[in-house]
Amino acid sequence: MAMAYIKALSLPTSKMAAKHDHNIAIIGSGIIGRNWTMVFASGGCNVNIFDSDENQIQSALVAVKETLEQYEKDGILKGSDSAADQIARIRGCSTVKDCVSDATFVMECVPERLHIKRSVLSQIDLYVKDDDVIMASSSSSIFPSVLSEGMQHKRQIIVTHPLNPPYFLPFVEVVPAPWTDKDITERVCQILTNVGMTPAVLKKETKGFLICRVQHAITAECFKLVRDGVVTPGDIDKLMPDGLGRRYAFLGALEASYLNANGMKDFCERYGDNIYELQQDFGPPVKLEGAPLEIIEADIGKRIPLDQIQEKRDWRDKRLAELDKFINKTKK
Amino acid sequence: MAMAYIKALSLPTSKMAAKHDHNIAIIGSGIIGRNWTMVFASGGCNVNIFDSDENQIQSALVAVKETLEQYEKDGILKGSDSAADQIARIRGCSTVKDCVSDATFVMECVPERLHIKRSVLSQIDLYVKDDDVIMASSSSSIFPSVLSEGMQHKRQIIVTHPLNPPYFLPFVEVVPAPWTDKDITERVCQILTNVGMTPAVLKKETKGFLICRVQHAITAECFKLVRDGVVTPGDIDKLMPDGLGRRYAFLGALEASYLNANGMKDFCERYGDNIYELQQDFGPPVKLEGAPLEIIEADIGKRIPLDQIQEKRDWRDKRLAELDKFINKTKK
Numbered sequence: 001m002a003m004a005y006i007k008a009l010s011l012p013t014s015k016m017a018a019k020h021d022h023n024i025a026i027i028g029s030g031i032i033g034r035n036w037t038m039v040f041a042s043g044g045c046n047v048n049i050f051d052s053d054e055n056q057i058q059s060a061l062v063a064v065k066e067t068l069e070q071y072e073k074d075g076i077l078k079g080s081d082s083a084a085d086q087i088a089r090i091r092g093c094s095t096v097k098d099c100v101s102d103a104t105f106v107m108e109c110v111p112e113r114l115h116i117k118r119s120v121l122s123q124i125d126l127y128v129k130d131d132d133v134i135m136a137s138s139s140s141s142i143f144p145s146v147l148s149e150g151m152q153h154k155r156q157i158i159v160t161h162p163l164n165p166p167y168f169l170p171f172v173e174v175v176p177a178p179w180t181d182k183d184i185t186e187r188v189c190q191i192l193t194n195v196g197m198t199p200a201v202l203k204k205e206t207k208g209f210l211i212c213r214v215q216h217a218i219t220a221e222c223f224k225l226v227r228d229g230v231v232t233p234g235d236i237d238k239l240m241p242d243g244l245g246r247r248y249a250f251l252g253a254l255e256a257s258y259l260n261a262n263g264m265k266d267f268c269e270r271y272g273d274n275i276y277e278l279q280q281d282f283g284p285p286v287k288l289e290g291a292p293l294e295i296i297e298a299d300i301g302k303r304i305p306l307d308q309i310q311e312k313r314d315w316r317d318k319r320l321a322e323l324d325k326f327i328n329k330t331k332k
Numbered sequence: 333m334a335m336a337y338i339k340a341l342s343l344p345t346s347k348m349a350a351k352h353d354h355n356i357a358i359i360g361s362g363i364i365g366r367n368w369t370m371v372f373a374s375g376g377c378n379v380n381i382f383d384s385d386e387n388q389i390q391s392a393l394v395a396v397k398e399t400l401e402q403y404e405k406d407g408i409l410k411g412s413d414s415a416a417d418q419i420a421r422i423r424g425c426s427t428v429k430d431c432v433s434d435a436t437f438v439m440e441c442v443p444e445r446l447h448i449k450r451s452v453l454s455q456i457d458l459y460v461k462d463d464d465v466i467m468a469s470s471s472s473s474i475f476p477s478v479l480s481e482g483m484q485h486k487r488q489i490i491v492t493h494p495l496n497p498p499y500f501l502p503f504v505e506v507v508p509a510p511w512t513d514k515d516i517t518e519r520v521c522q523i524l525t526n527v528g529m530t531p532a533v534l535k536k537e538t539k540g541f542l543i544c545r546v547q548h549a550i551t552a553e554c555f556k557l558v559r560d561g562v563v564t565p566g567d568i569d570k571l572m573p574d575g576l577g578r579r580y581a582f583l584g585a586l587e588a589s590y591l592n593a594n595g596m597k598d599f600c601e602r603y604g605d606n607i608y609e610l611q612q613d614f615g616p617p618v619k620l621e622g623a624p625l626e627i628i629e630a631d632i633g634k635r636i637p638l639d640q641i642q643e644k645r646d647w648r649d650k651r652l653a654e655l656d657k658f659i660n661k662t663k664k
Contacts, residue, residue: 141606163575164592171575198574200567208610210563210571216607217553217614218585221545231542235532237584239542242530243495243503246659248577250651252569253550254628255636259645260496263638264629272620274473275548278540279617282549286611288604296586297596304587306595313591319582319662326658327578330651 022191025050025093025100027120028109029060032138035166036107037064041086042079043195048091050099057092064090076321078167078196096123105134105191107160112140117147125151134188136160141212143205144177155181158188161209162197168320170198173210214253220286227292233299250327354523356380357435359428359452361392364470365441367498369396372437373418374411375527380423382431389424396422408653410499410528428455437466437523439492444472449479457483466520468492473544475537476509487513490520493541494529500652502530505542546585552618559624565631582659 022045026033029051037060040047051057065087072083079086093099100106106128110120117137124135135156137147148157159175166172172192176185189199202209208216222236239245247256254264261267268275304312354377358365361383369392372379383389397419404415411418425431432438438460442452449469456467467488469479480489491507498504504524508517521531534541540548554568571577579588586596593599600607636644 163579169575169578171571198570200563200570202563204560204562206557206560206562207613208606210557210568211575212606212610213553213557213614214550214571215576216610217549218546219589219607220611221549222585225538225542225545228536228538230536230538231532231534233584233586236542237587238530238532239503239546240580240584240588241582241659243501243543244547245577245580245582246501246652246655247495247648248572249581249655250573250577251648252565253554253572254565255569255632256572257551258628258632258636259641259648262641264632265625268620268625274540274544275551276617276619278544278548279552281539282545282617285608285614287608288600293597293600296590300587300590300596304590309591309594316579316583316591320578322662323578323581323658326655327573330654 022046022105023103024048025103025106025124026109027051027096027099027106027124028111029056030109030111031164032162032166033107033109034060034064034067035162035164036109036138037090038068038086038167039078039195039197041068041089042077042081044079044081044089045105045195046089046091048093048099048103050093050096054094057094061090061092071321074321076325096120097127100124100127100133101129103128103133105188106136108135108137112142114142114146117142121147121151121157125153128153128156131156132183132187134158134184134191136188138162141208144175144180145205148177148179155179156184158184159209160188160192160199161211163211165317165320166197168317168324170196170324171211172197172199173202174199175202175205175209177205219288221282223288223292223296224283224286226295227286233296234303237300249323354378354437355435357382357425357432357438357456358441359383359431359438359456360441360443361388362441362443363496364494364498365439366392366396366399367494367496368439368441368470369422370400370418370499371410371527371529373400373421374409374413376411376413376421377437377527378421378423380425380431380435382425382428386426389426393422393424403653406653408657428452429459432456432459432465433461435460435465437520438468440467440469444474446474446478449474453479453483453489457485460485460488463488464515464519466490466516466523468520470494473540476507476512477537480509480511487511488516490516491541492520492524492531493543495543497649497652498529500649500656502528503543504529504531505534506531507534507537507541509537551620553614555620555624555628556615556618558627559618565628566635569632581655 024040024045024047026037026049029049037047037049068083068086071077077083106124108120110116137159138161139159140161144157144159148154157177158180160172162172163169174188192199225231226233257267258264261270356372356377356379358369358381361381369379369381400415400418403409409415438456440452442448469491470493471491472493476489476491480486489509490512492504494504495501506520524531557563558565589599590596593602
């Protein structure tokens with residue numbers, strides 16, 4: 001039954017010429033895999049999906065189809081083609097070999113555990129045909145050098161870590177291993193840009209990459225302020241949506257400071273000493289546990305009860321979709 | 333000439349009943365003073381403005397009038413009254429005494445230097461009539477206990493620090509001194525909420541308050557990533573507008589993590605160890621100077637030349653206005 005559906009969906013694909021002439025192989029059909037599938041399909045690529053659990057492929061194909069049709073109804077579908085045309089480019093595959101053998105770009109999206117990722121990447125390593133096939137991992141934290149050690153095609157490895165959901169958040173951090181071909185990095189950025197994403201390249205492997213470093217500098221500081229009884233979680237959570245977050249919705253973190261003075265040098269002349277002192281006041285690293293964690297959980301739980309968390313996530317994604325549309329409309 | 337204009341504007345005011353029955357005194361008519369004026373006028377308050385430079389009051393009154401009329405044309409005027417009605421509530425004053433004598437809420441907005449602020453606050457201290465008049469300072473960093481030391485009405489002091497521009501960024505951090513009356517804190521929050529702002533209360537005086545602590549945890553981390561050659565300023569500045577900033581436009585920093593797992597406890601169980609390690613990897617405080625600063629200045633300078641910085645600020649404020657309208661429209 002599952003295979004029948006996979007076949008049915010696969011039929012039209014072979015008759016279509018892909019717009020960007022890219023065959024994408026998505027390995028892992030969870031939330032990130034499904035999102036990448038929709039992103040690449042919106043950009044005119046052919047997309048194969050594989051999952052070790054065959055039922056999971058089936059449900060991913062159904063979910064992707066329904067989601068794209070819903071987005072089309074809601075006016076938030078990406079790309080210039082109809083949902084039907086985009087869906088027709090997507091095919092489920094029952095083996096890694098079948099999924100990757102014609103691919104020019106393989107995207108691994110399996111769970112964030114080293115042994116799982118390495119095992120899947122080894123299989124991909126076996127079956128990719130050419131020395132220029134991109135072998136990307138959606139890992140949020142594992143170094144590409146660790147993922148690819150000992151692999152035959154290790155010069156083709158790269159990390160492309162998106163935010164969730166990538167369909168409405170274009171930023172992707174791109175992390176090559178020390179041995180990754182320059183050409184691979186450039187082509188990854190080009191292809192991601194072509195399908196509407198915004199790549200940013202890390203020139204060195206660095207713990208937490210860019211996203212987690214910035215995000216968790218914020219998380220840690222907020223946690224400390226709750227621990228020290230300075231401000232309630234509820235009041236902390238007003239800062240972004242009613243303040244800083246609105247600026248950051250269309251300004252970079254450095255640009256925002258640059259505009260708050262006459263450039264960054266002027267900004268640092270005015271506030272540099274204070275910011276240095278402030279960092280000293282941040283104190284040592286904090287463990288995210290204990291009483292402050294209980295306070296945060298209880299406080300947010302009043303606004304977002306755990307049994308309504310999925311509804312709030314859906315609300316978030318709907319807002320992100322609207323915001324994306326708004327930002328694209330008001331650009332420049 | 334200046335005084336003539338001030339008088340002309342003052343006439344209609346006395347004939348109007350203020351909606352919220354609040355008389356606001358704004359001391360200092362720079363950007364923040366003008367913005368506070370517009371915020372309170374939009375909320376139905378009567379607003380007196382004073383500046384030690386009489387020409388400055390004159391130009392502030394003209395600028396506020398023109399700005400409100402422009403906002404009305406652009407459909408981004410706040411409040412339920414016409415621009416003309418709001419303008420009629422605003423009056424220029426030539427002495428601190430005249431400005432504050434009938435005020436229920438005084439907002440000091442003079443430059444961020446201790447001796448200037450203390451000198452102005454001492455004058456206000458002299459002229460406020462009652463023991464329940466709110467004496468607020470827009471200081472971004474000076475503790476209210478330091479501002480008010482030795483003052484007669486020191487139990488009425490409070491810091492109300494907004495983001496720039498407050499007219500389109502509702503967040504305000506409210507910082508009482510240890511000796512501030514509880515009633516003052518509560519009334520400040522109530523009045524700010526009534527005029528459309530979002531107050532967040534600090535329960536202790538803390539270096540950098542909330543805004544600068546979170547903002548500069550980000551600034552410092554971005555600076556270090558440039559210093560260490562990990563990522564270019566241009567790529568760093570993609571992270572917020574195409575990624576994290578979009579989430580933060582309608583989610584708090586803690587809420588965002590809560591939703592990325594099944595609550596904050598689950599989030600910390602999954603990622604807490606990594607976030608603790610990451611903080612250790614942040615290393616010691618960084619001075620915002622030297623080669624990385626040159627790199628940042630040059631990189632942003634290519635996108636925003638210093639001689640076009642005001643245009644970019646206007647663009648920012650226009651986008652903030654549009655975003656504010658969008659957020660209010662899509663709320664809930």
